[in-house]
Amino acid sequence: MTRVRVTAPATAARATQESREAALESDVGQVFVRSLIRSQLRLALVVAFGFLLILAAFPLLLATVPGLAEARIAGIPFAWLLLGAGIYPVIGLSAWLYIRTAARNEARYRDLAGDQ
Amino acid sequence: MNPGVAITALAVVSVATAVIGFYGLRISRTTGDFYVASRTVRPWWNASAIGGEYLSAASFLGVAGLILLSGTDALWFPVGYTAGYLMLLLFVAAPLRRSGAYTIPDFTEARLDSRAVRKVTSLVVVLVGWLYIVPQLQGAALTIRITTGLPSWVGSVAVVVVVCLTVVAGGMRSITFVQAFQYWLKLTALAVPVLFIVFMLAGSGTPELSPPAVNPTGAPPAGLYQGVSLMVALLFGTLGLPHVLVRFYTNPDGQSARRTTLIVLGLLSVFYLFPTACGLVARMFAPDLARSGQADAVVLLLPGKLVGGTAGELLSALVVAGAFAAFLSTTSGLVVSLAGVISQDVLGAGVNGFRLAAVVSAVVPLGFAFLTDSFTLAGSVGLVFAFTASTVCPVLLLGIWWRGLTDAGAIAGMVTGGLLCGGAMITSAVAGAGNTPGWLAQPAAWSVPAAFAVMVVVSLATAGRVPQTMARVMTRLHTPERPLATER
Numbered sequence A: 001m002t003r004v005r006v007t008a009p010a011t012a013a014r015a016t017q018e019s020r021e022a023a024l025e026s027d028v029g030q031v032f033v034r035s036l037i038r039s040q041l042r043l044a045l046v047v048a049f050g051f052l053l054i055l056a057a058f059p060l061l062l063a064t065v066p067g068l069a070e071a072r073i074a075g076i077p078f079a080w081l082l083l084g085a086g087i088y089p090v091i092g093l094s095a096w097l098y099i100r101t102a103a104r105n106e107a108r109y110r111d112l113a114g115d116q
Numbered sequence B: 001m002n003p004g005v006a007i008t009a010l011a012v013v014s015v016a017t018a019v020i021g022f023y024g025l026r027i028s029r030t031t032g033d034f035y036v037a038s039r040t041v042r043p044w045w046n047a048s049a050i051g052g053e054y055l056s057a058a059s060f061l062g063v064a065g066l067i068l069l070s071g072t073d074a075l076w077f078p079v080g081y082t083a084g085y086l087m088l089l090l091f092v093a094a095p096l097r098r099s100g101a102y103t104i105p106d107f108t109e110a111r112l113d114s115r116a117v118r119k120v121t122s123l124v125v126v127l128v129g130w131l132y133i134v135p136q137l138q139g140a141a142l143t144i145r146i147t148t149g150l151p152s153w154v155g156s157v158a159v160v161v162v163v164c165l166t167v168v169a170g171g172m173r174s175i176t177f178v179q180a181f182q183y184w185l186k187l188t189a190l191a192v193p194v195l196f197i198v199f200m201l202a203g204s205g206t207p208e209l210s211p212p213a214v215n216p217t218g219a220p221p222a223g224l225y226q227g228v229s230l231m232v233a234l235l236f237g238t239l240g241l242p243h244v245l246v247r248f249y250t251n252p253d254g255q256s257a258r259r260t261t262l263i264v265l266g267l268l269s270v271f272y273l274f275p276t277a278c279g280l281v282a283r284m285f286a287p288d289l290a291r292s293g294q295a296d297a298v299v300l301l302l303p304g305k306l307v308g309g310t311a312g313e314l315l316s317a318l319v320v321a322g323a324f325a326a327f328l329s330t331t332s333g334l335v336v337s338l339a340g341v342i343s344q345d346v347l348g349a350g351v352n353g354f355r356l357a358a359v360v361s362a363v364v365p366l367g368f369a370f371l372t373d374s375f376t377l378a379g380s381v382g383l384v385f386a387f388t389a390s391t392v393c394p395v396l397l398l399g400i401w402w403r404g405l406t407d408a409g410a411i412a413g414m415v416t417g418g419l420l421c422g423g424a425m426i427t428s429a430v431a432g433a434g435n436t437p438g439w440l441a442q443p444a445a446w447s448v449p450a451a452f453a454v455m456v457v458v459s460l461a462t463a464g465r466v467p468q469t470m471a472r473v474m475t476r477l478h479t480p481e482r483p484l485a486t487e488r
Helices: A012-023 A027-064 A078-114 B003-025 B031-039 B043-054 B057-091 B093-099 B104-112 B115-148 B153-203 B224-240 B242-248 B254-285 B295-306 B309-347 B351-371 B377-401 B407-431 B444-461 B470-478
Strands: none
Touching: A027 A078, A027 B057, A027 B470, A078 B057, A078 B254, B003 B115, B003 B153, B003 B309, B043 B057, B043 B153, B043 B242, B043 B254, B043 B309, B057 B115, B057 B224, B057 B254, B057 B295, B057 B309, B057 B377, B093 B104, B093 B242, B093 B254, B093 B377, B093 B470, B104 B115, B104 B309, B104 B377, B104 B407, B104 B470, B115 B153, B115 B242, B115 B295, B115 B309, B115 B351, B115 B377, B115 B407, B153 B254, B153 B295, B153 B309, B153 B351, B224 B242, B224 B377, B224 B444, B242 B309, B254 B295, B295 B309, B309 B351, B377 B407, B377 B444, B407 B444
């Protein structure tokens, strides 16, 4: 059996993509790329640490505020509501904030790189 | 439970899976179709498919079982499974899509320009996939034994046969439709019985039988180390799972890969409310299920126990259908991604090589499942996450974000993480759960940092080996694609 290389079809889009990458290997292009990568990494780390802090705060809250873990809302213990349902909106909100800011970073990069 | 009802539910799910698979067959013809559905799957379809693939036996059966056994401690499992997806979004989703690679070994080879790295990554990915299929098959065995009384092996073999047929017939395109269908089936199969039971209990005004703080097994609660180590495994393990990553290549561009992940997070959050509720209800109203050693089957047994009668039978049948959807979808997702890796590296990349590789990837873990015994499903899947977090995760994170990674560093780090974590897993399996100290039973908290450290130190020591193509690859990973309108 012959070996077949599996790639997407070489379209015009792929060709422009490659010429664009070649152009970006100039020194100025690399400055923009490095700054984009730095800002995306910083954003990801900030969101990740912020989320982990909130995550760690939940059990601390339950452990330190007396009576909170045993309190009941509609018969369901508060600890279960907080850990079983309350964390998910925090995850969704973090993700939404990240996507919005990441797209903004990319738009700013596009403006800069497009000016060349 | 009436065996006839369970067998009918099982047959309906298998036939529906096969029919949707064959429907997809008419659309997928080229080699590219077989691997990643030619990257033209819409975000909602794709997100449902990712959710369908990700929610495995551990999520469908294991989470509720573990909550029944250990209460609020076990609530960290669904939180970790979901938060792992947040980490995937933050650090991996868009760059990985933009890399243009089909599989994880494709990615590491392109990034580090090295065949050797590719070989090591392939080996690790195949190991992770096989480790992850085993608990799915054990879940199927458990479900068949509890619900029909047939021997356990029937369940595992049925899953392997249906998966092989669908994957061999249609490849990824048909799998996408199957997975998307199975997410919604799994959600319905848990949500309807749980809501029914909750409303029934609320309506009948049942007095509180036992407070959920009651510990049905009397086992000591897990310590702080266990909890932290588990979170490390779940948070960093998700972003290295081969069947999760292969899904990102089916998005048209990086930004849509991010949007898809956001939808997946919503779908997972909604889903996990139901196993959590099921575990809580079981802890309050049926704690005896934990004592009989059937905790993992609590989702299957609860409707029959609390509702009873015809309604109970119908609800049980729905849950059995959902459980089989869970085994089938995760197993077929893993088989597709493993077959992609095995066929490209060993058998040649044609459609027939892919088919042969698919059969190999499904049959080997069947052997493991026969040889080993199942302990708690959520726990054994937690160990697979620890292994992934110690091997694939460091090479992906450093490869995407750090220019200094070298091929030597990547190999040294993956081998270190694999040996440390794998060694701990084997040692604790041999010693038995009772004789294993906590740091050995859940190794992620030290094996993941060790893998990262070795990868960074060896890369720094071999800085001369940073590939020539590095700047170009990093540019491709991180720069946005042009909007389609201006491209033509």
